[in-house]
Amino acid sequence: MNSNHTSLGPKADKETVRRHNLSLVLRAVRDEGEATRAGVAARVGLTRAAVSSLVEQLLDSGFLSESGKTFSGQAGRPGTVLKVTRAGxxxxxxxxxxxxxxxxxxxxxxxxxxxxxxxxxxxxxxxxxxxxxxxxxxxxxxxxxxxxxxxxxxxxxxxxxxxxxxxxxxxxxxxxxxxxxxxxxxxxxxxxxxxxxxxxxxxxxxxxLAALAELWFGGLGPLRTFLYLTGEIGVGGALVLDGELLRGAHGFAGEIGHVVVDAEGPLCRCGSRGCLEQYAGQSALLRSAGIDENAGVPGVAELERRARRGDARAVAAVEQAGVMLGRVLSGAVNLFDPDAVVLGGIYRDLMPWLSPAADRELTARVVSGLWPRDSGRLRGSSSAGDxxxxxxxxxxxxxxxxxxxxxxxxxx
Amino acid sequence: MNSNHTSLGPKADKETVRRHNLSLVLRAVRDEGEATRAGVAARVGLTRAAVSSLVEQLLDSGFLSESGKTFSGQAGRPGTVLKVTRAGxxxxxxxxxxxxxxxxxxxxxxxxxxxxxxxxxxxxxxxxxxxxxxxxxxxxxxxxxxxxxxxxxxxxxxxxxxxxxxxxxxxxxxxxxxxxxxxxxxxxxxxxxxxxxxxxxxxxxxxxLAALAELWFGGLGPLRTFLYLTGEIGVGGALVLDGELLRGAHGFAGEIGHVVVDAEGPLCRCGSRGCLEQYAGQSALLRSAGIDENAGVPGVAELERRARRGDARAVAAVEQAGVMLGRVLSGAVNLFDPDAVVLGGIYRDLMPWLSPAADRELTARVVSGLWPRDSGRLRGSSSAGDxxxxxxxxxxxxxxxxxxxxxxxxxx
CATH class of the missing domain: 3.30.420.40 (ATPase, nucleotide binding domain)
Known part of the structure; x- marks a missing residue:
């Protein structure tokens, strides 16, 4: 939610510019949390008079609210504190x-x-x-x-x-x-x-949408280009490019769960064979750890418990999924060149065993030393966004x- | 070169708007080939007076030239024909x-x-x-x-x-x-x-850059989102998203030649194993057709000649490369969801044998029937761009x- 660049399209007339600038001022106040008109003017690079007029319109329309006076000693509206409205x-x-x-x-x-x-x-x-x-x-x-x-x-x-x-x-x-x-x-x-x-x-x-939540509310810091994977019953994926979702030509981009791992592998629900989902999806993980593959959330909790206490079969199952994830991710990184890869869903709690195996594959297979060992570019998702x-x-x-x-x- | 959308960035002042509109007018004349001021005004949605002033500046700066009069009967400059300058x-x-x-x-x-x-x-x-x-x-x-x-x-x-x-x-x-x-x-x-x-x-x-040339000068028509592969000694790749190159976070996106086909496959120059280049690069193709893998351009011409006259080994070599291309491409299509995949370099002349094999893999492995058989979405590059x-x-x-x-x- 931090995009300061909005296209004005082909024709930039006065009305378009004003709408653009209203958005600019509103977002500036939102980003600051609390702001004065002078602060907004300094931040967005418009004149104080222009900002005052834009703020007036945003107050009248109920997007902003103002309260109290600043300690600057200036009287009246210009010195009051602006916030985005809570009741809007x-x-x-x-x-x-x-x-x-x-x-x-x-x-x-x-x-x-x-x-x-x-x-x-x-x-x-x-x-x-x-x-x-x-x-x-x-x-x-x-x-x-x-x-x-x-x-x-x-x-x-x-x-x-x-x-x-x-x-x-x-x-x-x-x-x-x-x-x-x-x-x-x-x-x-x-x-x-x-x-x-x-x-x-x-x-x-x-x-x-989970990837956008990670971008906006997670712990990615300045990173704006990343691959997001979510392990669930299926393996979902998303690509975020410079802070925007990459949707592809028809809106279906990001289907990393159906990238082929082994062309002769098991049949997948999608009709293909040997898709990543067949090796790193929830069912495959539980099955290879010796847990009922239909056990759902409690089953995943059990897998984590077993891995934590060092159960060899559980650890091997998660590590093997990590290897397969790493192979597919290395191809995706070679294609898309992201800053980071974020693993969410059931992967988040399995990172201690998943991550080293996947990271090893990435280091070995991403071109030109672009994925140094333990670079921290492979990470679990935060809990702040869903x-x-x-x-x-x-x-x-x-x-x-x-x-x-x-x-x-x-x-x- | 048809982008009508240019971001004006955060601050849209008069000077920025004028520069934007100068570009708009110049591109309108370029797209039309020949244009009048009135025609440009209608196309870009600015007033005739505004366009005349912008055109004047573009003439003075040597970006546009004008010649003759139109047949509209109007006298003087406003009726003359505008072109982008040939001598600029x-x-x-x-x-x-x-x-x-x-x-x-x-x-x-x-x-x-x-x-x-x-x-x-x-x-x-x-x-x-x-x-x-x-x-x-x-x-x-x-x-x-x-x-x-x-x-x-x-x-x-x-x-x-x-x-x-x-x-x-x-x-x-x-x-x-x-x-x-x-x-x-x-x-x-x-x-x-x-x-x-x-x-x-x-x-x-x-x-x-070859992908951009294909976009601007090739036969893609309205397609603006595609994967471009070029088969050479290496296998290069590029992703074009809505008419713009997707460069990734560090500028290295598109390295499809180093997506893994077989994790235990032959060593690649990049340090990994079993990369696509080891199965569908020029050397691999020539070698598996029984031609000296260092034979270069004449070697590829010989491969095409043999395939054309039905040499079983040559045809099998190209088809097998097509299968491997198709597998990697299906993963890339699942991730990126392009309108088309364009094959250039040595692949262009090998399309008759390469394309059916690759298309079959794509149909089998792209999710949700999104790659119907013989959809025409897999195509050879044009010769107009390099x-x-x-x-x-x-x-x-x-x-x-x-x-x-x-x-x-x-x-x-």
């Missing part, structure tokens, strides 16, 4: 995953204001039922949001599959094929809350990028 | 490859105006010698350019290796390590032509993006 536009993120639904509401500052998670198995139910379930949970968070005077401006769905144009093309672990997820969710929500104006609904792959928070923050980011577009909606 | 700023592209040097001079319209290629083996010579050789060849083209009243504003080097920050980190087939190529070239050129103002020298991986032309056009592109920055240089 908000984003709703709805992660619908295999065995849980998690909804969060994030305000303009990026703070997680409401969170509701229900552990519930979504396999076996029809897509429309699962999405209606998501809408019910989201509707509950809307009540909490209203009590906090937050004004949701949009919903972003995070879904475990190939998502494009509002549709889930395929989500193998849910058994979904060509599901119009946005429409189904929007209809369900409108039926539950006919009193509310219709909220625009967007959708995105959950690994992509797909639901990334989803909600993505909605907020759109507001920050062009607040004018949201004035009418929030005025309702 | 130009870019110089210098491709230094394993066994040839090719230099070309491209004018503002993208036309190849001077071309000088020398077939010469660059292996065995010191890097400084090879770069001085490139500078000598470039100096010859400068004479031809001067006769055509072209004013070169910069040199772009195309080099077969990992290039970043003016330095070749590694070019294994030339035996180069950490060679300050830009400095060495610039010094050599300055010694040859002390009478000329110093030309800025940039450098880039040759596969990257790395030298891409390099020269990249220099010109910088002029088109901000002509004001080049006014003083071209005024000399």
């Amino acid at each position: 536009p908000a984003g709703i993120g709805v992660e619908i995953n295999i065995d849980y639904v998690s909804v969060c509401v994030v305000d303009l500052s990026g703070t997680d204001r409401v969170r509701l998670t229900e552990h519930i198995d979504n396999r076996g139910a029809l897509p429309a039922e699962v999405l209606a379930r998501g809408a019910r949970i989201a509707a509950r968070t809307l009540e909490s949001a209203a009590e906090q005077e937050l004004l949701p401006v949009g919903v972003q769905l995070a879904l475990p599959g190939l998502v494009s144009g509002g549709t889930v093309r395929q989500a193998p672990n849910l058994g979904w094929n060509r599901v119009p997820a946005e429409d189904l969710f929007a209809k369900a929500l409108a039926e539950l809350r006919p009193d509310l104006p219709l909220l625009p609904v967007s959708s995105e792959n959950e690994a992509n 797909a639901a928070r990334g989803a909600a923050a993505l909605v907020v980011r759109a507001v920050l990028a062009d607040p004018v577009a949201y004035v009418q909606r929030t005025a309702h | 700023p130009a870019g110089i592209g210098v491709e230094i490859n394993i066994d040839y040097v090719s230099v070309c001079v491209v004018d503002l319209s993208g036309t190849d105006r001077v071309r000088l290629t020398e077939h010469i083996d660059n292996r065995g010579a010191l890097p400084a010698e090879v770069l001085a050789r490139g500078a000598r060849i470039a100096a010859r083209t400068l004479e031809s350019a001067a006769e055509q009243e072209l004013l070169p504003v910069g040199v772009q080097l195309a080099l077969p290796g990992l290039v970043s920050g003016g330095t070749v980190r590694q070019a294994p087939n030339l035996g180069w390590n950490r060679v300050p190529a830009e400095d060495l070239f610039a010094k050599a050129l300055a010694e040859l032509r002390p009478d000329l103002p110093l030309l800025p020298v940039s450098s880039e991986n040759e596969a990257n 790395a030298a032309r891409g390099a020269a056009a990249l220099v010109v592109r910088a002029v088109l993006a901000d002509p004001v920055a080049y006014v003083q240089r071209t005024a000399h």
Whole structure:
């Protein structure tokens, strides 16, 4: 959420420039937390007068609020402290995953204001039922949001599959094929809350949104280009290039779980053979450690416990998955040249055994010594971000990028 | 060279807007070939008066020229025909490859105006010698350019290796390590032509520049996101995302030749094992067809001849390389989700045998039916673009993006 560069497109007229500058000022205040008009002017490089006029519009539209006076001794408005409003536009993120639904509401500052998670198995139910379930949970968070005077401006769905144009093309672990997820969710929500104006609904792959959350709220520091992998029942992936998701030509980029490890290997749900998922997915890991491959979250906890106490089979299973991850990652690093590779999902807690094996492969196979041993470029994900928070923050980011577009909606 | 979107960065003031609009008008005339002020105004969405003022500045600075009158019956300047000047700023592209040097001079319209290629083996010579050789060849083209009243504003080097920050980190087939190529070239050129103002020298991986040439001058049509592979002694690669090179965090993206095919395979020059280059590089191809692997260009021509007349061993060698290419490409497509994969270099003439085998692997291994059989998304490169032309056009592109920055240089 730190992009200071927004394209103005081909035609740069006065109105476009003003909208651009409104966004610039709003983001400057958001980044500072608290700011004065003079501070904003210094930061963005516009005149004090221009900033005052832009701030006035942002105050009137409810994006900023001001409070108290500064200690500078100057009287009146120019010396007051500006903040992004706590009681204003908000984003709703709805992660619908295999065995849980998690909804969060994030305000303009990026703070997680409401969170509701229900552990519930979504396999076996029809897509429309699962999405209606998501809408019910989201509707509950809307009540909490209203009590906090937050004004949701949009919903972003995070879904475990190939998502494009509002549709889930395929989500193998849910058994979904060509599901119009946005429409189904929007209809369900409108039926539950006919009193509310219709909220625009967007959708995105959950690994992509988890990667954005890692970027915005995780511990990556200045790193802006990275590969993100999430180990779950499937192995999801995302590529972030200079702070932006790389979606590819059709929105399906990042499917690292289906990169071939062994062309003659076991059949994969995707129809190919020997995909990474068959060697480093949750089921493969549990199976090779001698644990029931359908044991889910408790099974992964058991695997970690066994590895921690030195159980040879458990350690070998995780290390072997690390070798396979490292091989596939070395190819991905040669292709994409990221600053870092971040491992999330079940991999995060298995890093002590996974990471050395994967790092060794990377060092051996990335070209030209570009991956020195123990460089720290392979790391576990942070716990500060998840797909639901990334989803909600993505909605907020759109507001920050062009607040004018949201004035009418929030005025309702 | 069709990017209509240029970021204005954080602060959009009057001067920035004017520079942006000058670029917009110049590119509009370049795209049209011939244009009137009214036509440009309609195309870019600025007022006629604004366009006239911008055109005046571009005429005065020598970026545009005008000729004759239109048949519209309107008298005077506003009705005359505008073109980008033929006798103005130009870019110089210098491709230094394993066994040839090719230099070309491209004018503002993208036309190849001077071309000088020398077939010469660059292996065995010191890097400084090879770069001085490139500078000598470039100096010859400068004479031809001067006769055509072209004013070169910069040199772009195309080099077969990992290039970043003016330095070749590694070019294994030339035996180069950490060679300050830009400095060495610039010094050599300055010694040859002390009478000329110093030309800025940039450098880039040759596969990257060949990919840009394919984008700008090839037959990709509306496709803007693709993977480009070039089969040579090494296997080079480039990723183009929405019309822009994807360079990665350090400028080394696209090294598809060193993606692992078989973790236990033969040692590669890069230090890893079983890289794609060991299965689909020129030497491997020739060897497995029973041709001397050091036979170079004539060897590849012989391979094609044999395949064409149905020699079983030659056909099998190319098909097997196609299978290996297809496996690695399927992983790259799963990761990057391109519109197309373009095969250049020696692969172009081997497509009849290479392509079906590679396409079969792609169909089997790309997720979710995203690579239908015979989709035409795997294609040979066109002959219209090469790395030298891409390099020269990249220099010109910088002029088109901000002509004001080049006014003083071209005024000399």
